Amino acid sequence: MLASWMLAQSDYPIPMTNLTLGHYLFVAAAMFAIGLIGFLTRRNLIIMFLCTELMFQAAGIALVAFSRYHLNHTGETFVIFVLTVAAAEAAMALALVVLLFRRRESLSAEEWGQMKG
Amino acid sequence: MTMQSMHDKILELWPELVLFAGTCVVMVMGLSPKLAVRRMCAPVAGAALAVAGVLAALTTPEGRGLLPGLMPFAKVVVSVVGLAMLLLLDGTVDRTEERLIASGQPFNPLRTNRAEFYAFFLFSLTGLMLCASANDLIWLFLALELTSLPTYIMVTISRGGKAGARSQEAGVKYFFLGAMGAATFLFGFALLYGATGTTNLQAMKEFFAHAGEGGGITDLAIAGMLMSLLGVAFKIAAVPMHLYTPDVYEGAAAPVSAFLAFTPKTAGFISMILLCSTMGWTHGAGHSLPDLVRLLLWVMAALTMTVGNVLAILQSNVKRMLAYSSVAHSGYMLVALVAGPGSGRGITDNGLAAILFYLLSYGLMNLGAFAVLACLERRPGPDGEYREIETVDDLRGLCKTQPALGWTMVVCALSLLGFPPLLGFFAKVPLFTSAIAAGEIVLVVILGVNAAIAAYYYLRLVAMPLLEEPDATLPPAARTPFVSRPLAAFISAASVVVLVAFAGTLMREAGEAAKPPKATGHSNAAK
Numbered sequence: 001m002l003a004s005w006m007l008a009q010s011d012y013p014i015p016m017t018n019l020t021l022g023h024y025l026f027v028a029a030a031m032f033a034i035g036l037i038g039f040l041t042r043r044n045l046i047i048m049f050l051c052t053e054l055m056f057q058a059a060g061i062a063l064v065a066f067s068r069y070h071l072n073h074t075g076e077t078f079v080i081f082v083l084t085v086a087a088a089e090a091a092m093a094l095a096l097v098v099l100l101f102r103r104r105e106s107l108s109a110e111e112w113g114q115m116k117g
Numbered sequence: 118m119t120m121q122s123m124h125d126k127i128l129e130l131w132p133e134l135v136l137f138a139g140t141c142v143v144m145v146m147g148l149s150p151k152l153a154v155r156r157m158c159a160p161v162a163g164a165a166l167a168v169a170g171v172l173a174a175l176t177t178p179e180g181r182g183l184l185p186g187l188m189p190f191a192k193v194v195v196s197v198v199g200l201a202m203l204l205l206l207d208g209t210v211d212r213t214e215e216r217l218i219a220s221g222q223p224f225n226p227l228r229t230n231r232a233e234f235y236a237f238f239l240f241s242l243t244g245l246m247l248c249a250s251a252n253d254l255i256w257l258f259l260a261l262e263l264t265s266l267p268t269y270i271m272v273t274i275s276r277g278g279k280a281g282a283r284s285q286e287a288g289v290k291y292f293f294l295g296a297m298g299a300a301t302f303l304f305g306f307a308l309l310y311g312a313t314g315t316t317n318l319q320a321m322k323e324f325f326a327h328a329g330e331g332g333g334i335t336d337l338a339i340a341g342m343l344m345s346l347l348g349v350a351f352k353i354a355a356v357p358m359h360l361y362t363p364d365v366y367e368g369a370a371a372p373v374s375a376f377l378a379f380t381p382k383t384a385g386f387i388s389m390i391l392l393c394s395t396m397g398w399t400h401g402a403g404h405s406l407p408d409l410v411r412l413l414l415w416v417m418a419a420l421t422m423t424v425g426n427v428l429a430i431l432q433s434n435v436k437r438m439l440a441y442s443s444v445a446h447s448g449y450m451l452v453a454l455v456a457g458p459g460s461g462r463g464i465t466d467n468g469l470a471a472i473l474f475y476l477l478s479y480g481l482m483n484l485g486a487f488a489v490l491a492c493l494e495r496r497p498g499p500d501g502e503y504r505e506i507e508t509v510d511d512l513r514g515l516c517k518t519q520p521a522l523g524w525t526m527v528v529c530a531l532s533l534l535g536f537p538p539l540l541g542f543f544a545k546v547p548l549f550t551s552a553i554a555a556g557e558i559v560l561v562v563i564l565g566v567n568a569a570i571a572a573y574y575y576l577r578l579v580a581m582p583l584l585e586e587p588d589a590t591l592p593p594a595a596r597t598p599f600v601s602r603p604l605a606a607f608i609s610a611a612s613v614v615v616l617v618a619f620a621g622t623l624m625r626e627a628g629e630a631a632k633p634p635k636a637t638g639h640s641n642a643a644k
Binding site: 025032036039048049055056058062063065066070077085088096109 | 289304
């Protein structure tokens with residue numbers, strides 16, 4: 001259905017029609033990589049949490065792009081569930097950050113260094 | 118999904134539905150101002166688990182998925198080990214709180230954790246059962262998250278007072294690394310969906326089998342599978358995703374550490390088996406995983422065993438030692454995963470059956486070792502805090518001061534070591550035989566060497582209670598005042614010995630659980 005829509009419009013110069021699946025995947029992969037690098041290098045718990053969130057949303061972009069590519073709704077459905085889980089994780093992350101701040105008055109992951117090994 | 122297939126799917130989910138109902142009841146009961154009602158949390162949770170186990174054994178219909186026999190076996194194992202763990206959880210949270218209430222302070226529902234603790238315990242086991250029922254990537258993702266999210270909170274709230282700082286540190290580490298692991302396998306799932314256009318595992322398998330006719334295993338699919346397996350490796354604490362293990366196991370209260378060693382690990386292995394089954398492993402055709410996937414699992418298995426065992430030797434804290442040993446045991450099971458199901462006839466050459474049987478045995482014997490730690494404590498010092506028994510030296514002469522607990526530790530450590538004729542030995546044999554049957558001789562050699570390294574530190578756990586004299590300078594360790602904790606310890610020690618008599622039956626059941634799907638005309642055409 002979508003393919004036929006694109007054929008029908010093909011006489012007109014539509015901006016951004018050159019966007020392909022590859023572009024979306026590139027953005028997704030870049031976001032995932034940025035999230036991963038940030039997670040491994042930054043020490044502020046809120047930044048670290050945002051980095052994991054970035055990784056989750058990168059997967060979301062990939063899912064939506066694939067969903068459009070395959071012309072089915074499975075990927076989009078998946079994203080709804082991913083958002084729900086991400087919200088649950090956000091609630092937990094913030095609770096843990098508040099716990100840390102109450103105990104140490106700092107947001108740095110370095111403050112959690114009692115156990116070593 | 119049509120109405121009919123939805124109806125069929127719900128028929129497979131009675132155990133999970135019962136567990137969920139139990140969770141809701143427990144969550145409310147734990148907030149009651151009446152102590153008698155609050156105390157009923159554990160019995161209600163136990164009843165839900167028992168009913169779920171019976172339902173899993175009786176009502177699970179003949180499956181059609183990738184591993185048709187998996188569901189009843191996995192769910193019964195979960196409910197049996199879950200019941201034993203429930204006994205151990207008694208008194209983990211709210212100990213100080215209950216004492217204050219007993220001394221006349223009014224009950225404040227905001228300050229108690231009992232309801233959440235038992236509810237999250239049941240939630241996590243529900244997620245684990247759902248992993249076994251998974252037939253879809255979305256389902257698998259949600260089930261894995263349902264297994265993990267409650268455990269983060271259980272770790273964080275598992276200790277109070279001063280020790281709370283350590284359990285909170287453990288909780289933060291576990292949660293953040295867990296979120297990274299989850300994001301990794303989620304991205305892997307997205308790539309798998311992109312490569313196949315479906316999230317249904319059965320449909321994915323058929324897509325991968327039709328090479329050249331609009332299907333087949335593309336590079337994208339391989340990348341997705343590698344990322345999925347790496348992300349799920351966090352759940353089983355396999356190298357390189359094992360870094361959190363020692364800190365989390367040390368920081369959490371011993372009953373929760375025991376829970377962590379079983380629940381996420383089982384969920385992770387079941388997911389790995391399901392994921393790998395989509396890409397290869399036609400029963401009877403040797404290993405047919407793509408080379409890169411097989412290589413990843415191979416390297417992971419070898420590194421996980423070796424790193425886990427070598428680092429375990431260096432530990433003086435029993436919980437850290439058991440944490441690294443839990444890493445090593447994941448490595449042993451990965452060997453069987455590399456071996457794959459072989460001809461799928463029996464457990465001796467079916468690696469998947471070997472994993473399932475090992476998960477049950479490991480869950481029981483590891484529970485025993487942690488239970489001994491949970492049963493003992495040092496009397497409060499001047500600060501009024503109870504201290505857990507943690508170092509290997511604390512176990513000195515335990516067989517003389519606390520004979521029953523001392524012998525439990527001896528039996529469980531010997532079983533973890535794989536000493537014949539205990540359950541751990543009979544669990545380890547199929548790992549070896551399935552790997553040999555698959556021709557993985559190098560891995561078998563590494564496995565053998567590692568089993569020998571492991572003897573070094575497990576024998577310390579045997580010798581300390583058995584051969585050494587109690588330390589006269591320290592006050593002797595006392596029992597914690599919870600009756601059901603020693604019960605959990607004795608049950609697991611007894612099962613390590615008694616289940617040997619039923620090892621044949623259990624192995625046959627595990628073999629049934631990992632039996633190949635019935636050959637249909639469709640999948641024959643795929644070959």
